[in-house]
Amino acid sequence: MHTFSYVKAKSVKEAGDLLAQHVDAKLLSGGMTLIPTMKARLAQSSHVIDIAGLSELAGIEVKDGKLSIGAATKHVDVSRSAVVKKAIPALAYLAGLIGDPQVRNRGTIGGSLANNDPAADYPSAALALNATIVTNKREIEADDYFQGLFQTALDAGEMIVKVVFPVPAKAAYEKFPHPASGYAMAGAFVAQNGKDVRVAITGAGPGVFRWKEAEAALGKKLAAASVEGLNVDASNMNEDMHGTKEYRANLAKVMTKRAVAKLGGK
Numbered sequence: 001m002h003t004f005s006y007v008k009a010k011s012v013k014e015a016g017d018l019l020a021q022h023v024d025a026k027l028l029s030g031g032m033t034l035i036p037t038m039k040a041r042l043a044q045s046s047h048v049i050d051i052a053g054l055s056e057l058a059g060i061e062v063k064d065g066k067l068s069i070g071a072a073t074k075h076v077d078v079s080r081s082a083v084v085k086k087a088i089p090a091l092a093y094l095a096g097l098i099g100d101p102q103v104r105n106r107g108t109i110g111g112s113l114a115n116n117d118p119a120a121d122y123p124s125a126a127l128a129l130n131a132t133i134v135t136n137k138r139e140i141e142a143d144d145y146f147q148g149l150f151q152t153a154l155d156a157g158e159m160i161v162k163v164v165f166p167v168p169a170k171a172a173y174e175k176f177p178h179p180a181s182g183y184a185m186a187g188a189f190v191a192q193n194g195k196d197v198r199v200a201i202t203g204a205g206p207g208v209f210r211w212k213e214a215e216a217a218l219g220k221k222l223a224a225a226s227v228e229g230l231n232v233d234a235s236n237m238n239e240d241m242h243g244t245k246e247y248r249a250n251l252a253k254v255m256t257k258r259a260v261a262k263l264g265g266k
């Protein structure tokens with residue numbers, strides 16, 4: 001690991017000022033990704049700004065039909081929150097599937113969304129639920145936020161403060177986890193509000209994406225059979241020693257069907 005200065009920020013403003021002063025500064029939230037990548041010298045920074053304990057980044061609440069979760073909220077707290085379980089049970093379920101107990105006790109929703117790993121779970125929920133990513137500078141709609149492999153709409157020096165999820169009529173998440181890491185080989189988050197159905201796929205491709213053909217079919221009839229004749233385009237999927245493009249495309253479809261079945265649509 002290269003040497004760096006560690007600063008424990010006392011406020012979102014102080015963290016933002018430090019980011020503005022030091023162009024290669026990095027925020028430290030749960031550290032589940034940042035620390036290993038710095039140790040492996042895949043990331044380097046002159047300043048590490050610890051935002052983990054900031055009260056401005058904490059809190060889970062429902063107001064005006066929207067569930068708001070502070071960026072520094074740990075996966076374990078989302079998974080166990082009575083508020084989340086009541087408003088969007090699928091989100092609590094998703095958080096409980098992330099990694100292992102150690103990862104869930106350190107990793108945060110803000111860190112996960114900022115990192116935008118192509119196999120992470122939260123991006124699928126944010127995209128399917130049409131969430132708003134609230135930063136220290138602006139509000140970004142999920143459709144504009146995710147921009148491919150580890151890419152987001154966040155500008156340099158921009159910090160996620162909270163994530164706001166409109167509470168859907170129904171939602172479900174299903175993932176096929178990689179047996180070693182728990183990351184999604186493919187995961188499907190399906191959210192429904194009347195005829196409006198959104199399907200977001202993670203793990204299978206180079207970044208989270210909406211499967212719009214499935215959304216159209218499920219909008220007409222919310223049933224697993226509605227996607228039977230459809231196929232995710234395999235040419236855009238990931239391929240590695242764990243699975244071919246075709247395997248991942250098929251897994252995405254199977255996870256979508258399972259999520260829809262969970263919503264009561266056989």
Ligand SMILES: Cc1cc2nc3c(=O)[nH]c(=O)nc-3n(C[C@H](O)[C@H](O)[C@H](O)COP(=O)(O)OP(=O)(O)OC[C@H]3O[C@@H](n4cnc5c(N)ncnc54)[C@H](O)[C@@H]3O)c2cc1C
Binds near residue numbers: 112
């Ligand atoms: C063994 C292992 C298994 C895992 N399995 C899964 C899994 O199954 N599913 C899954 O979804 N994830 C998984 N993860 C990832 C984990 O869940 C963390 O969410 C993820 O590492 C990032 O969150 P963090 O809080 O640790 O962020 P950090 O590591 O602290 O930061 C990650 C990046 O985001 C930036 N950042 C952090 N907070 C903010 C913010 N508020 N605003 C802007 N930028 C910010 C940092 O500067 C850094 O660049 C796994 C990780 C490990 C180590």
